[in-house]
Amino acid sequence: xxxxxxxPEEEEETESQAVGAARAAGESAYGQARMNETEIDAANxxxxxxxxxxxxxxxxTVELKVFRYDPEVPEKEKPxxxxxxxxxxxxxxxxxxxxWARDHYDSSLTFRHSCRQAVCGxxxxxxxxxxxxxxxxxxxxxxxxxxxxxxxxxxxxxxEVVKDLVVDMEHFYDQMESVEPYFQDEDTPDGxxxxxxxRENREKIKMSTRCIWCGACMSSCNIAAGDNExxxxxxxxxxxxxxxxxxxxxxxxxxxxxxxxxxxxxxxCQTQFSCTEVCPKDIPLTEHIQALxxxxxxxxxxxx
Amino acid sequence: xxxxxDRGLVEDFGRWTEFSAGMWAWIFHKFTGWVLVGYLFTxxxxxxxxxxxxxxxxxxxxxxxxxxxxxFLEVGLLAVAVFHILNGxxxxxxxxxxxxxxxxxxxxxxxxxxxxxxVASVPTFLAGAL
Numbered sequence: 001x002x003x004x005x006x007x008p009e010e011e012e013e014t015e016s017q018a019v020g021a022a023r024a025a026g027e028s029a030y031g032q033a034r035m036n037e038t039e040i041d042a043a044n045x046x047x048x049x050x051x052x053x054x055x056x057x058x059x060x061t062v063e064l065k066v067f068r069y070d071p072e073v074p075e076k077e078k079p080x081x082x083x084x085x086x087x088x089x090x091x092x093x094x095x096x097x098x099x100w101a102r103d104h105y106d107s108s109l110t111f112r113h114s115c116r117q118a119v120c121g122x123x124x125x126x127x128x129x130x131x132x133x134x135x136x137x138x139x140x141x142x143x144x145x146x147x148x149x150x151x152x153x154x155x156x157x158x159x160e161v162v163k164d165l166v167v168d169m170e171h172f173y174d175q176m177e178s179v180e181p182y183f184q185d186e187d188t189p190d191g192x193x194x195x196x197x198x199r200e201n202r203e204k205i206k207m208s209t210r211c212i213w214c215g216a217c218m219s220s221c222n223i224a225a226g227d228n229e230x231x232x233x234x235x236x237x238x239x240x241x242x243x244x245x246x247x248x249x250x251x252x253x254x255x256x257x258x259x260x261x262x263x264x265x266x267x268x269c270q271t272q273f274s275c276t277e278v279c280p281k282d283i284p285l286t287e288h289i290q291a292l293x294x295x296x297x298x299x300x301x302x303x304x
Numbered sequence: 305x306x307x308x309x310d311r312g313l314v315e316d317f318g319r320w321t322e323f324s325a326g327m328w329a330w331i332f333h334k335f336t337g338w339v340l341v342g343y344l345f346t347x348x349x350x351x352x353x354x355x356x357x358x359x360x361x362x363x364x365x366x367x368x369x370x371x372x373x374x375x376f377l378e379v380g381l382l383a384v385a386v387f388h389i390l391n392g393x394x395x396x397x398x399x400x401x402x403x404x405x406x407x408x409x410x411x412x413x414x415x416x417x418x419x420x421x422x423v424a425s426v427p428t429f430l431a432g433a434l
Contacts, residue, residue, distance in 0.1 A: 129322040222327070271398050273326025274406055286326075287404045294401065 003096075045105075052119055058087030060147040062139055066109065067154040070163050081152075082106070088139060088147045094127050095134035100151065111165035111256035112191075113246065118280060121212030124219070126154040129276040131216035156219035172215045175231050179259055181238040184247045196249045208241040208288055210281040216276035217285055229264035233275035233285040236266055240288040240299055243295065261296040269293070329391055336388040337397050343381060364431035383422040390414035 055061055064084040071075035074134055084101035095113055102109040112122040116135045123134040128151060142148045159167035169290075170174055218224050219235035224232045244250060245257040260266050266289055277283040325332070350368070354361040368374045394410045397403055403410065 114324065129319060153387070222330075270330055271326065271407075272330045273324065276404075277324050285405060286398070286407075287401060290399060290401050290404070293399070 003040055023244050031042075033117075042277070047096060047104050054087045054104070055085050058089075061088050062088050062092075062097060062147060063150040063292035064097055065150060065152045066098070066101070066165070066166055067161075068071050068109075069161050070108075070110075072163075082109075084109075089110065090140070092131070092139045093135050094125065094137045094139060094142075094153065095123050096152070098134060107195040108164075110163045119212060121214035122215035124156055124280070126156055127221070131156060131220045133214060135281040136280050156215060158219050158221075158225040159215070167215075169215055169229070172218050172232070172234070175218070176213060176238060178303040179231060179235045179239040179242075180256070181235075181242070183242065183245070183248065184252055187249065197247055200247045201244075205241050205244050207283050210283055211237055211241075212281060214280060215267065216278045220274040220278040220301070222272055223268050223270055224272060227264060229270055230268045231265055233269075233279075233289065234258060235294060236269070236289050237285050238285060240292050243292065257292070257299050259295055260292055261299070266293045266296060311399075319409075325411045329394070329411040329414075330388060333391050333395070336384040339381075339384045340388060343384075375430050379422060379426060382425050382429070383418060386421050387414060387418040390417055 012143075029094070042061070064086055065081045066084060067079065068076065068082045068257060069079040077207070084105050086097045086100050087128060095111075098109070098111055102111075106301045113135065114120040118133050118136040121133075124131060125134045126217075127134065128138055128148075133154075140147060142151055146181070153165065155161045155165045155167045159169070159172075163170050166167075169193070181265070196233070205298055211234055213234065215234065221230075221233055223239075224230045239256055239260045243253050247258075269286070269289045273286050276283075276287070279285055350364060352363045363376075391411070391414050394407070394414055397410070398407060
């Protein structure tokens with residue numbers, strides 16, 4: 001409770017200062033806010049001075065062109081691109097550059113990120129015309145030689161923008177849930193307390209287990225863009241992961257195939273390979289979708 | 305998902321310079337497919353002139369072949385048909401799950417092969433017309 005004791009004192013202090021400032025300004029109601037704003041302004045100026053110095057000192061700088069949009073602020077309702085000059089350091093990722101811009105220029109710059117090591121799947125962005133993970137994309141890799149002059153960063157296409165680089169993932173999650181992406185068989189073989197998987201079967205589904213739900217594939221998919229009901233590459237990949245898992249019983253596998261062979265399931269895929277191109281975890285998505293198509297055909301083909 | 309406001313050239317076909325091999329293969333396959341469907345109608349129309357008698361059919365064909373533009377269209381038709389066949393074989397392999405990791409190379413191969421066959425056919429198609 002030490003903070004509880006010290007805080008009132010601090011508040012009193014700032015309050016009395018604020019009252020003084022407010023009296024000087026001939027206003028009392030917004031005194032506190034005004035005080036904080038000037039403080040914020042001063043801090044902003046200081047950080048911008050630091051930014052300028054860092055940019056001047058840097059050997060290379062990168063120009064970030066970042067998509068900005070905020071429907072809640074009238075001045076920012078209209079989508080636009082902001083430019084941020086960021087000092088380049090070896091090993092810098094696109095996410096690092098974005099965070100530097102946010103910390104030094106504009107704290108309202110909004111984007112999702114969490115683990116910063118391509119595991120959480122939060123920061124799928126549209127970088128230089130391709131869906132990539134910000135944290136997995138080296139800035140230096142965006143140019144053929146050395147440091148790129150300009151990097152264009154946009155929110156994922158074919159998704160509703162919530163703010164700046166943040167898109168609404170709800171639809172993507174709905175599609176993922178619809179294939180029941182969890183192990184369902186609870187039977188264990190005789191004499192065992194666990195469900196063991198053969199090495200061969202593990203190899204078969206290995207790549208499909210790598211999905212981090214970033215939504216890059218869904219955003220790149222031309223079909224998913226035009227058909228909201230299409231399950232999308234990520235969900236079908238999840239379906240593959242469980243349908244191909246031998247530990248689940250036959251009736252469960254059939255149930256899974258029933259889901260993916262619907263009108264808006266695997267058959268919407270037109271093998272454009274866009275998803276496979278952009279997947280940051282290198283999952284052969286098209287291959288998995290094609291394999292499920294074959295399973296669906298095999299299930300329905302009867303010669304008797 | 306696609307009901308987002310217009311983000312200019314971020315979306316869809318405005319990005320054509322960034323399309324990869326698989327996407328181009330799909331676009332060309334659709335395009336050539338529709339061209340072949342369209343050709344089917346003219347093909348039937350021309351063949352149907354035979355119902356008016358062998359002379360009408362012969363004179364129709366001779367009249368068409370005398371036009372230089374028809375000769376060039378025939379070269380184009382061959383290009384379209386050959387690409388559609390070769391990419392169709394490629395898609396068959398994709399459907400069977402064979403060689404998906406080299407799907408881009410098989411697309412380029414079908415493009416190059418189409419070009420070679422079309423170039424080789426030019427003397428035959430344009431013989432006597434130029």
